[in-house]
Amino acid sequence: MAHLTENPADKERFICIYPIYINSKKTLAEGRRIPTEKAVENPSCAEIRDVLTAAGVNVYVENKMHPREWNRDVQFRGRVRVQVKQVDGSLCQDKFSSRKDVMFYVAEMIPKLKTRTQKSGGGDTSSQQGEGGKKSKKKKK
Numbered sequence: 335m336a337h338l339t340e341n342p343a344d345k346e347r348f349i350c351i352y353p354i355y356i357n358s359k360k361t362l363a364e365g366r367r368i369p370t371e372k373a374v375e376n377p378s379c380a381e382i383r384d385v386l387t388a389a390g391v392n393v394y395v396e397n398k399m400h401p402r403e404w405n406r407d408v409q410f411r412g413r414v415r416v417q418v419k420q421v422d423g424s425l426c427q428d429k430f431s432s433r434k435d436v437m438f439y440v441a442e443m444i445p446k447l448k449t450r451t452q453k454s455g456g457g458d459t460s461s462q463q464g465e466g467g468k469k470s471k472k473k474k475k
């Protein structure tokens with residue numbers, strides 16, 4: 335019945351954003367919708383939700399999968415619904431006039447998230463641990 339409602343404020347009328355749309359690791363054929371140079375590496379639904387909530391937009395996450403996503407991991411699950419228009423049909427925020435605007439904004443903001451900046455710092459320590467693991471293997475031989 336979702337297609338019958340004309341009210342842009344109904345949850346069924348919110349636009350859908352799957353993480354795959356802004357994933358720089360995917361090709362256009364695999365479902366990416368924006369250019370790679372603007373896309374983000376493996377974004378999650380939680381990150382998309384956080385960015386849009388911070389922007390003051392109505393969002394909610396659904397436990398859905400993108401049809402072209404072959405990986406069934408929890409990390410790749412989810413779809414974010416975003417309210418772009420109000421009941422009267424006017425835009426909720428002028429900067430989000432289309433679904434492309436929302437995708438570009440999200441892709442631009444995710445790398446600035448604290449979780450992302452911490453992860454990049456934490457990546458160095460995990461690689462050092464990996465090297466340490468290799469050294470211990472050599473000792474066993």
